[in-house]
Amino acid sequence: MKLEEAKISIEGKFKRMVNSSDKIPSGYLLIHSDQHSIHWSMADGNTDSLPAHVDQPFHTASIAKVFTATLIALLVQEGKLNYAEPINKYLSDELLDGLHIYKGIDYTKDIRIEHLVNNTSGLPDFYEEKPKQGKSFLDIILDDPKRRWTGQETIEWTKHNLKARFKPGEKCHYTNTAYNLLGLIIENVTSKPYHEALHEYLFKPLNMKHTYLSHYSEPEEQSAYPVAKVYLKDRKVNVEEYISTSSIYASGQTVSTSKDLLTFMKALVEYQLLSKVSLDKMKQWRKLWMGIDYGYGLMKIRMMPFTEKYNVWGGLGSLGSFMLYNPTNDIYIIGSFNSRGFVGKSVRFVYSVIRIIVKATN
Numbered sequence: 001m002k003l004e005e006a007k008i009s010i011e012g013k014f015k016r017m018v019n020s021s022d023k024i025p026s027g028y029l030l031i032h033s034d035q036h037s038i039h040w041s042m043a044d045g046n047t048d049s050l051p052a053h054v055d056q057p058f059h060t061a062s063i064a065k066v067f068t069a070t071l072i073a074l075l076v077q078e079g080k081l082n083y084a085e086p087i088n089k090y091l092s093d094e095l096l097d098g099l100h101i102y103k104g105i106d107y108t109k110d111i112r113i114e115h116l117v118n119n120t121s122g123l124p125d126f127y128e129e130k131p132k133q134g135k136s137f138l139d140i141i142l143d144d145p146k147r148r149w150t151g152q153e154t155i156e157w158t159k160h161n162l163k164a165r166f167k168p169g170e171k172c173h174y175t176n177t178a179y180n181l182l183g184l185i186i187e188n189v190t191s192k193p194y195h196e197a198l199h200e201y202l203f204k205p206l207n208m209k210h211t212y213l214s215h216y217s218e219p220e221e222q223s224a225y226p227v228a229k230v231y232l233k234d235r236k237v238n239v240e241e242y243i244s245t246s247s248i249y250a251s252g253q254t255v256s257t258s259k260d261l262l263t264f265m266k267a268l269v270e271y272q273l274l275s276k277v278s279l280d281k282m283k284q285w286r287k288l289w290m291g292i293d294y295g296y297g298l299m300k301i302r303m304m305p306f307t308e309k310y311n312v313w314g315g316l317g318s319l320g321s322f323m324l325y326n327p328t329n330d331i332y333i334i335g336s337f338n339s340r341g342f343v344g345k346s347v348r349f350v351y352s353v354i355r356i357i358v359k360a361t362n
Contacts, residue, residue, distance in 0.1 A: 006360035007040055010353055017337065017349055018044040023231045024320075024342070026052040028335045030258035031353065032266075035330035036361050041258060045338075047226050057210050057219070057255050058228040058336050059239050061317025064254035067264075068182050069117055069282060069297020070273060071201055077278045080189050083114035083296075087181065090188040095155055099123070102164040110168045113185065116178040117296045119288065124162035125175040126154050127248070128318075131161040141244035142232060148215070149247030151180045151194070172288050176251035183250025194250050202273070206263050211256040214239060215246040219255075227255055230319050231339040252317060261323045261334045265314060269325055283313065303351045310354050320346040326354050329361070 010031070018027035026045030031038055043052035075081040088096055088109055100108045100123060107122070115121040130136040135143070137157065158177045165173050183194040190197045195216035203211045209221040229236050239245050245253065267273045274282075285293035285300050293300040295313075301324070303310035312333070314324035320342030324333050333350050 003036065003038065003357075003360050006356050009356050010040070011042055013349070013352060013356075014042055015044050017345070021339070023339045024337050025229045025231055025236055025339070026056075026058075027337045028052065028054065028056065028058060028228070028258050030054070030262055030332070030334040031357070032262055032332040032334075033330050033357070036357065038331075038357070047228050050226065052228065053225050055210075055223065055257055055259065056225040056228055057223050057257050058321070058338060059214065059230055059317075059319060060252065060254045060256050060261070060315075060323070060336070061319040061321045062176075062252040063256075063261070063315040063317045063321050063323045064250075064252045065179050066268075066297050066315040066323065067198060067202060067254060068179050068186070068250045070268065071186050071197060072113065072117055072182060073274055073278045073282055073296065074201055075186070075189055077275060081113060081185075083112065083117065083281075085113050087111050087113060087116065087185065090185045091181065095152060095184070098159050099155070100164045100168065102167055107164070107168055112168070113182075114296070115168045116182050116185075118284070118286070119172050119174050119178060119294050120169050120286075121175065121178050122164050122166040122168050122170060122173065123175050123177045123181075124158060124165060125173070125177055126158040126162065126180075127176040127251070128174075129162055134161065137247070138233070141242065141247055142235070142237070145242040145244050147244050149244060149249075151184050151249040154180050154247050154249065155184075172286050172294055174288060174294070176248070179251035180249050186250070198254075202264070203260075206260075206267055206273075208256065208260040208263055211254060211260045211264075214253050214255045215243055216249075216253070223257070228336075228338050233340065258334045262332055265323055265325055265332055265334065269327075301347060301350075303354070309358065310351055312350065312354070316343055316347070318343060322346050322350055324350060329354065329358055331357060 031040045041054040195213040212219040282296040288294040300313040312324040320337030
């Protein structure tokens with residue numbers, strides 16, 4: 001299969017994916033490979049009456065954890081932080097009071113920065129876990145869209161509604177709570193709001209003009225296209241109008257474009273942001289879920305057993321968003337299906353895309 005035929009095949013598969021469900025308002029896909037001279041960008045679906053466009057900004061969801069983790073890695077690289085430091089060095093006693101109580105013992109002082117970054121803190125996930133009584137946090141922000149939440153308030157809500165899962169360092173459990181804490185640590189170390197640190201350390205140096213933290217900052221250059229809507233639970237949502245999503249903060253509140261995300265990922269892969277030592281640290285993997293390992297803010301997806309050929313690393317988001325790199329074949333795959341619950345389908349889609357390209361180039 002030649003590359004042009006591969007492109008046509010992928011375009012058809014992408015359109016079928018977007019049109020496979022009423023819960024996918026729009027989709028975006030960017031495939032890039034310097035090795036194979038590929039740069040294919042596509043979009044399908046719509047935002048209200050406007051057709052999707054390849055340059056349209058969309059909510060990255062938890063892809064943004066890679067930004068937060070990279071900021072932490074930069075601060076470590078600069079000697080301003082150490083992964084082994086306890087978090088109580090940078091966060092107030094009031095905020096940390098009762099944060100991590102497991103089987104009647106308070107382990108808060110045992111939590112280190114690395115525990116937050118690699119999801120081994122044992123802290124619960126305020127966004128995904130439902131309390132024994134009352135509404136889930138997602139229901140709260142959907143039912144009261146005008147309420148603004150701070151990072152600190154999400155931590156307080158977690159302390160009062162959820163319980164720790166295990167002692168720090170024991171296991172791996174994905175938690176948005178940990179990344180909101182990292183955002184607060186970044187603010188302490190840089191002496192500036194988290195969103196300003198994002199722009200100063202990452203977005204501005206990389207010329208990511210359409211990337212920003214929704215409800216906190218603005219893009220350097222306004223897009224000609226509206227931010228894509230997302231599908232959450234039973235409704236299509238314009239996140240820009242839901243001030244309550246400010247609660248997602250450092251765990252996944254970034255808006256970006258496929259092009260900007262490719263710029264970031266290439267800078268990471270090519271050591272433009274971090275040294276090899278720093279990036280290798282971020283790729284110290286441990287099992288998170290079946291087929292997915294977690295490092296220091298990065299995910300590694302093992303597509304098939306016994307071979308590295310199709311493996312990718314980077315970031316995934318709960319909205320079916322992905323920012324991934326396949327090192328064996330030098331393929332970047334960026335995009336989103338803008339719908340909660342499509343993580344598994346997006347991973348399988350990425351795998352199929354890589355297989356089509358590998359077949360066409362071998």
